[in-house]
Amino acid sequence: MSGARSDIVLTVEDLRVVLDPSGIEIDDGVSFVIHEGEVLGLVGESASGKTTAATSLLAYQRRGAKMAGGRIEIAGTDILSLSRPELRKVRGGLISYVPQDASASLNPALRIGDQLMEILNEHSFGSSHAERQARLVEMMDEVLLPSDRAFMRRYPHQLSGGQQQRVVIAMAMANRPKIIVLDEPTTALDVTTQAHVLETVRHLTSSYGVSALYVTHDLAVVSCLVDRIAIMYAGRLVEIGPRADLFTGAYHPYTRRLLAAIPDIHAVRPPRGIPGSAPRPGSRVAGCAFTPRCDCRIDKCATEFPPYTGPDADHQVCCWRWEEVGQGLPVIEGEELVFPTTRAEEPCRTVDTVVVDVREVTAFYQRKEVLHEVTTTLCEHRCLALVGESGSGKTTLARCIAGLHQFKIEGAIEFNGKTLARETRGRTSAERQAIQYIFQSPYSSLNPRKTIRQLLAQPIDIFFDLDRDGTEERMVRVLEQVALDTSLLSRYPEQLSGGERQRVAIARALVAEPSVLICDEVTSWLDVSVQAAIIELLVHLQSETGVSMLFVTHNLALIRSIAQEVAVMQDGRIVEHGVVDAVLDDPQAEYTRLLLGDTPTIPADCRI
């Protein structure tokens, strides 16, 4: 699947990785090449096998996985046939790795300088210590970090998230490798920091001619970084081609659905989620694994895996109906979604009833003031988006309203005209029931020792006097609302996918029949495809139940799809407040413009 170019740096042929000892395939027959100075984006959802494929390039497998076949060649070296010492020279020398979570990947017990110097020492860079020292300074310059002694003597926890990620990138560049593998290096970062890191990667690859494999679940992130894109699903590449071709004329329904799931900041259309989730290794079906989620499936799809084909050698696809899809066969069934129908032309308070009134709230974290006289309102049947970077105070404000803030609060928070107590234990049962909170991580907000039934029954027991049948009936009704099967009731959270867990968390809030729903970054832990489905669900729920919503997020691109109003927060203050369309189309605050500029998005000529 390569062009006729001769400057190939990396060749992957028929890579197969299996679970050990079960032999279940994680990656199955993955093949691609990367040319000199080229950046290839490897895109797929969780459990698609993309990270496994990425670490395979360094001949590394996590415990419980093993290479079952294939060939990997970097600059003429067959990686899989190397001895251990030879492999050591290749890792961090010829090819290097940038991990997803820099804070967990830097050793907490070692100083930054030592960890950076180590990679030069272990690979005997240059001929003298002085030369290595000089290279260290150069490396830090390349990623725009200081290289003075004081900085070098710091420990990882003394750096910010963005700095940690730069240190890791500097480390990867240390021995001037031929190719870098970047494994979702910005997923854990704010948009602004992400923009800086992407800029650094772009600069380094173009000025030093380094090739790169950039792994991500979000096509928007790589839209202005990569040269070519490979789409991965259930351990196989389903489409690979030049970036522009994939954005404007993808042949695989999955690629098109991934594009449709990206929230578009230019507001042409609301994002559409892909129902269900990518199958984990071991639960993949015969034939094309996307068949169960595909709206254009035909009988053949479920039994036979389509061969690689496509318009030319550079653009290859695995789909029986690729030509039809390329000619505009709709990949999404059902009617077009529209943006929230009750689009507000006027700000809250002017026409609607105020539900939550936040008046000059100043909040402290220990003794430090973190919110400074914040004033905002949430009206009936409306959704207010609270946007800002980490540390802006948006979650603190949400927690103050929910009664979860543990330190001093000045000012007043009113609910239906009555002042709320600071903590939940000071609030009435009716107040606690009316304000429900959905947490950021569905992985830690659900008690792993309780079944979904027990998790959902708890709020019902606390707030309502229902008998067994009544409780069961309400749980079933709410599960239907969040589009989950009732068979999940007896399962444990661990047995569910991330998207399903977040739906359970939403259901848990809904069984309390709240009038205010606080969603705290509820999609930031999810794949883009799942995020879009959750947003669809929340929009639908809001119009159906009329609940008022406070939607906390760092992603400006999301808010047009869900909110009528937005408050942009920076350093504990609201810097801009208004109707969504007005704020996004004509931002007044400098900070809002900055955030908008840093938010990744897809090209305007993208075709779904």
Next chain:
Amino acid sequence: MPPLLKILFMRLGLGVLTLLLVSVVVFAATQALPGDAAKAILGKDSADTERYEALRKQLRLDRPLVEQYASWLGGVVRGDLGKSLVGAGANVTDLIGKRVVNSAILVLFAALVSIPISILLGSLSAIWRDSKFDNVVNIANLSLASLPEFVIGIIMVLVFATAVFKWLPSVSNVNSLMPLSGQMTLFVLPVITLALAVVPYVSRMLRASTVEVLESEYVMMARLKGVSEPRVLWHHALPNAIVPTIQVIAINIAWLAGGIVTVEYLFTFPGVGAGLVDAVANRDMPVVQALVLLMAAIYVLLNLMADIVTILISPRLRTGLR
């Protein structure tokens, strides 16, 4: 004042408070026993009420309890632990001095043997997880941990001193008047017995924390940087894995100091443990009080040291002090 010193002083203060509480408990416990010191000294003669009363007066046993406690504690602070009730009534300080030295040497040897072995076994079984080596070490550790140390001691004696081989002495009657170097063989069996009691705990703890650290992303990162396997282990993994193990090591050394009672008794080793057993048998209360207080002090001190070391070797805690 540097923050570390501040913590040190605060913890020392708390340690002294702990010891004070222990002293109250020890004193109260010896009072609760039937009979008193005068009875213990006189033995059968205590039927003679006149002599008994005179002795009670002489020992100040007729004073209120609080006053007795205060004068005993005053003595302890001044380094005067009182007089033994047995024999010629020697100073407790002189009496237990030699025993403390003997036991200290024994504990030191046991620690020097068991800690490096634990670290080696723990880290190797973590690296070779689920291998034959790991399984063998695991089974051995569990069997050893489930046997009381005196049973291990008896097996040692049977195997190496009496029934099977006759390589080593079964009785370790160390003589403090002779040079230590000539008596090394006397230490072998008690040291091995103690080490076998400590190794399972420390090595299993280290194995668990090393396994966790080896799965961490920073170890994966080190490997993907091309760092050699020994360096990954010693430089990247162990400094992090050892942190939770420090506390376990401290508690085990403290246990060595207190738990050697049965082992010393078994080998008739003239240390504090055997001394404590004798003193209890003889109702020699001043000696019992002194030894128990000493053991408590060692516990407090070792835990304090473990906390300080933990702070010193974890950068996050150390830099957090500033």
